[in-house]
Amino acid sequence: MIELNKVSKWYGSFQVLAECSTQVAKGEVVVVCGPSGSGKSTLIKCVNGLEPFQKGEITVDGISVGDPRTDLPKLRSRVGMVFQHFELFPHMNVLRNLTLAQVKVLGRSEEEARDKGLKLLERVGLSAHKDKFPGNLSGGQQQRVAIARALCMDPIAMLFDEPTSALDPEMINEVLDVMVALAKEGMTMMVVTHEMGFARKVAHRVIFMDAGRIVEDATKDDFFGTPRSERAQLFLSKILHH
């Protein structure tokens, strides 16, 4: 479904990604972790072309992301993305946030988009808030709306960029619950997160990054059992300390 082949990226002379290669199969859940500044977020943003990369190749469902002839908006409309800071549109109410791209990008009718939006809003347990504005919702609620917004597009895969990092601790679980349910339904997911509990529960594979490189790319059991790299062991010992 998603394939990365030796992807490299530079900011000026600083290399943020160095020959990153991996793949995510259909229905697979892959967690990307690593210390801050290791390039995890940059990597996931390269997958739907939000960040350009200079070398290597990324294909999503057989379509090359780096190819200048690729219709990027169209490709992005098929890949859902959830951001660290939610990024709901603050000048629109919740329902409009959900229907906007359905109407403007997929060409659905307002009514069809509304039905779909309400259905997904119910799924994330926020039907009662459909007329509110994002600013009046808690962080956890906003992130659930953001997930619903991405799902409205019937994506073939979902990208999560640290979806719980900006949340208060008591709101993390309500978001993770939605993500776990999604993973169990067989959604293809690439998730940048530090939530090792989530990784343990639903991930098939775990990728560990450091200094722009993929240091470890292992099945979940291997990763939590005996990570091969010293750097990953150190990282795990630090975040699983308590």
Place this chain on the structure above:
Amino acid sequence: MFSGFDFDVIQRSFVYLFRDGMVFTLTLTAIAMAGGIVFGTLLAMMRLSGLRLVSAAAGAYVNLMRSLPLVLVIFWFYFLVPWIGGWLMGGGATIKVGAFLSAAITFTMFEAAYYCEIMRAGIQSIPRGQVAAGQALGLNYWQTMGLVVLPQAFRNMVPVLLTQTIILFQDTSLVYVISVTDFLGAASKVANRDGRLVEMYLFAALVYFIVSFTASQYVRTLQARIAVIR
């Protein structure tokens, strides 16, 4: 103290001052504001464009306009446009451009440079993540701008845009250089005709003050109400 003055002149010329003068001033202000904001927004998008040629062209235009006195631009435009128009038509003869049209175009183009800088700040005040979110949903550049970025930028900038419009309202009085009768022009004509300079200019100042001050007070109340909750 006021015994030597004749304030009756105001009453006698009231209809002329407002029906002819003020209507012109307000019409010109409204046209230049609407056109200036539209062009200014386009210029701002150009300035922020990743294409270097496009941003340089917009930058050059804005810097040029902001470096010239408005009076000079009005003056030049009024006398040059007929020539340029004639040259473009290929006839060699000058084309006729009315003073009003000339003023409307000049003010629109001049103000666009200032509105551009306001909208540029407004666009830049919107977090990058909003653009990313729009793009991630499959919106193209124009949709992302038109549906996500500009509505927010515009709302954030309404107070500043209106403040600029108040300045524009005062600046329209400069059309006197091409002998157009705006509010101040009308007041000036009456003043000279009746020899009542002090009374008329005092009255004109009062009217400009009342309009501008009321408008700026309104902007202040608006400011508190309109901001997007984030």
